Amino acid sequence: MELQDFPLPPHETLPTMYDLPSELPGEPGLPDEFHRLQADLLSQTCRPANWPLDQVFTACDLNLYYDPHHPRWYKRPDWFVTLGVSRAARQEILRWSYVIWQEGRSPSIVMELLSPGTEAEDLGQTLREINQPPTKWEVYEQFLRIPYYVVYDRYHNQLRVFRLEGFRYRELELPQPRHWLEDMGLGLGLWQGRFQGTEGLWLRWYDQDNHWLPTDAEQTEQERQRAEQEHQRAEQEHQRAEQERQRAERLAEQLRQLGGDPDRL
Structure with missing residues (x-):
């Protein structure tokens, strides 16, 4: 109207x-x-x-x-x-x-x-x-x-x-x-x-x-859970990246022990 x-x-x-x-x-x-x-x-x-x-x-x-x-x-x-x-x-x-x-x-x-x-x-x-x-x-x-x-x-x-x-x-x-x-x-x-x-x-x-x-309280809780999930995903990505770095270092050390130069690969 x-x-x-x-x-x-x-x-x-x-x-x-x-x-x-x-x-x-x-x-x-x-x-x-x-x-x-x-x-x-x-x-x-x-x-x-x-x-x-x-x-x-x-x-x-x-x-x-x-x-x-x-x-x-x-x-x-x-x-x-x-x-x-x-x-x-x-x-x-x-x-x-x-x-x-x-x-x-x-x-x-x-x-x-x-x-x-x-x-x-x-x-x-x-x-x-x-x-x-x-x-x-x-x-x-x-x-x-x-x-x-x-x-x-x-x-x-x-x-x-x-x-x-x-x-x-x-x-x-x-x-x-x-x-x-x-x-x-x-x-x-x-x-x-x-x-x-x-x-x-x-x-x-x-x-x-x-x-x-959602109510205001439910929306706040949903946003908190999303933020927590994002934090967990970021932490998992960081852990995977750290594992890959450590694995690369081990392979490089093994290559050096065999007389190779990992920096030239």
């Missing part, structure tokens, strides 16, 4: 992320420990094959302002990624919120991690109240037209993927709890494993070869 899809009101100065609240005390569905860990795992392993990493913006529990006609309306996705938007290169420009009319691009995929207090809204089972902002489902589907909407219910180990087709989300049939997103060059699935010391069933990204993409 591009910026031109959000026509700005004429002669009106819209608020920036510095003018809009970035949090609301007492808001239902604020992140717990699982939300933080799961979002961290998604961000660490989100490495689309078709995009440079500096053009892959991921966020969790960040206010998403979506309507320039109602600039105070927002939703707060558990996690989302936007392709084609730069990450902050310096700490002082880290985003307070994600403001559509500033960024010029809607998220490529948005995810909600079900909790009892937000389940009905996350699954589009609530209706918009009179004179109230649209529901979360309506914003993702009709306002921002986000291509993919993912819902994960950790209480029942259920992954649900909705794809925008026309003007409505259609739930995809998943023979296995995973789905390949061709335009991102990434797959998303459920992975059983230990992340940051906690064993569980987690949402995680995988590559075209069905390999789980």
